[in-house]
Amino acid sequence: MPDLGVFVASALFGAAAVPTVLLLVKFFCIAIAVDERETHVFTLFGKVLGAIDEAGLQFPIRKFGIRVLLVPFFGKRYEVSTALRQHYLRSQMVNSEEGTPMGVGIWYEMQVSDPEAYLFRNANPEGSLQANVASSTVSVLSNLEMETMLEDRHSLSRTVRGAVSPLSEKWGYALGSVYIRKVAFTDPGMVENITDKVVKRLVQVTSAMKQDGDNRVGLIRSETANNVSQQMAEASSCRPEVVGRTLNEIGSQDPDVLQAVLEVMEIEKLVDSGAPVEWLPSSAGVVIELGENSHPLVNRPSAEP
Secondary structure, three states, X not given: OHHHHHHHHHHHHHHHHHHHHHHHHHHOOOOEEEXXXXXXXXXXXXXXXXXXXXXXXXXXXXXXXXXXXHHHHHEEXXXXXXXXXXXXXXXXXXEOOOOOEEEEEEEEEEEEOOHHHHHHOOOOHHHHHHHHHHHHHHHHHOOOOHHHHHHOHHHHHHHHHHHHHHHHHHOOEEEEEEEEEEEEEOOHHHHHHHHHHHHHHHHXXXXXXXXXXXXXXXXXHHHHHHHHHHHHXXXXXXXXXXXXXXXXXXXXXXXXXXXXXHHHHHHHHHHHHOOOOOOOOOOOOOOEEEOOEEEOOOOOOOOOO
């Protein structure tokens, strides 16, 4: 039984002593755990003792000596995150060269590069950086042409970054990417006027495209008709030659056939002309007047009985 009591007492003492020892180690900064993208800054008697930025289990007493044991009483340990941060400032008011009020949204990245300057050179470094970015954006974009503000955002973003970077470095910040993401009109009446102008311009461009298409179609049709008429004229000019040559060939082979063809062609021309045709018996004696002149034409009686 005495052995069991000693064991229980030792276990209870160990269970209470281990957390106490760890708490004292952490309190006196004998050993600390540093996370990734994190820096621990130690101050003593109002002065910076040093900083540890290597991730893992660290022992400040090795780097700063026995003085680190006085930090809990006469100093302070700051934990500063050096991770990349992103911010977006909405509706920064600027006026274009034409006097149009516009709202600009700007997105930027920042990272703590100097933890000591971040802690002690500015009481509110993040707020100061945001104000600096906003003021630089307004100063760069104000009184620019509306077209430039809407189209040249990449070059304007670089200009804003160049204006902000020197001052941000003094405050312990490293400014990353800066980009003007949005340029919007704040006046509803202005938006309606621009929308109306865009619609009218689209209608005008559409009408011009349609008219140009109609003109092109008409030109193609006229050129086609001209080519067709030329081809038809050439064909018409060739027709008499072809017909004459064919008739000559027929006449040379069989004159009777040629005579029959000529009579048929004459009859077709007569029918196509629509002229009235009167047939008179060969035995009738009739005087026919043609036109204004009278010519007595007497049909002679047929010689046949």
